[in-house]
Amino acid sequence: MKYPLFGLFFSGALLTGGFAAAHHGWGSYDAGRLVSVTSDIQQANWENPHVTVVVTHENKNWDAVLAPPFRMSARGLNPDMLKPGTSVRLEGYPSTRMETEMRAERIVVGGKTYELR
Amino acid sequence: MYLDLLAALEGSWLGHAGRHSAWLYTAANLLHVLGAAFVVGGIAVFDLKVLAEHGKHAWQVGRHAIPIAAAGLLLQIPTGVLLLAVEARALGTNPAFYVKLAFIALGLVNVALFHARFGSALRAGALPPEARTYALVSLLAWIVTLLAGRMIAYL
Numbered sequence: 487m488k489y490p491l492f493g494l495f496f497s498g499a500l501l502t503g504g505f506a507a508a509h510h511g512w513g514s515y516d517a518g519r520l521v522s523v524t525s526d527i528q529q530a531n532w533e534n535p536h537v538t539v540v541v542t543h544e545n546k547n548w549d550a551v552l553a554p555p556f557r558m559s560a561r562g563l564n565p566d567m568l569k570p571g572t573s574v575r576l577e578g579y580p581s582t583r584m585e586t587e588m589r590a591e592r593i594v595v596g597g598k599t600y601e602l603r
Numbered sequence: 604m605y606l607d608l609l610a611a612l613e614g615s616w617l618g619h620a621g622r623h624s625a626w627l628y629t630a631a632n633l634l635h636v637l638g639a640a641f642v643v644g645g646i647a648v649f650d651l652k653v654l655a656e657h658g659k660h661a662w663q664v665g666r667h668a669i670p671i672a673a674a675g676l677l678l679q680i681p682t683g684v685l686l687l688a689v690e691a692r693a694l695g696t697n698p699a700f701y702v703k704l705a706f707i708a709l710g711l712v713n714v715a716l717f718h719a720r721f722g723s724a725l726r727a728g729a730l731p732p733e734a735r736t737y738a739l740v741s742l743l744a745w746i747v748t749l750l751a752g753r754m755i756a757y758l
Contacts, residue, residue: 513757534621534628534689555625
């Protein structure tokens, strides 16, 4: 390969998954349709600009966009509370562009509700 | 090629650091707003001074306002690259981001031409009337840049 460093970065980018590329602006969620999901967390990404989790809803994997890590911490959440296998309830709005993506307004974890807006 | 560049930026240590450090990302976010205020604020007072009174005494404003705008631009570059690196593949192909880049290019070409053509006249306190066109283009370019930048989050 002509650019070994670039190749390294590129494969790194591919490995970190396609989720970030699917992440859309705040305008592309249908605020008229509240979706409620109760599921175990399959995967959690505690990352900027928004923490994301993968959950199961109606036999499909959904990507849920939560709040920025800074706000998550400020509201009393931390990465240990969102480990894979943890049961959570999410309430939020479905994406108008991706069939299985939602923006979460609140999360219930460990019997406590955390507002994410 | 452009998409490869975005992927490389996102996969770089900078992208990684931006995604995983709450403080770094938040600080970049805050400073990017401050930098935008310096750029647009500094440029706007100078442009308005060039437009008003046929540019008389424009340098008296410019010698203070231009350094503020330049400092803002210096702040925007590193903070902007970090904010982009966090989600480069998604943000770099956002339509508002293309608009933003185009208007940054317009603003930079405009400021270079302005100073090349009128730099000495500005310092001598004798701006010709043609200078006003550049002031208008500058106002437009930097205001659209700011608005397009903010729109990225909504598209």
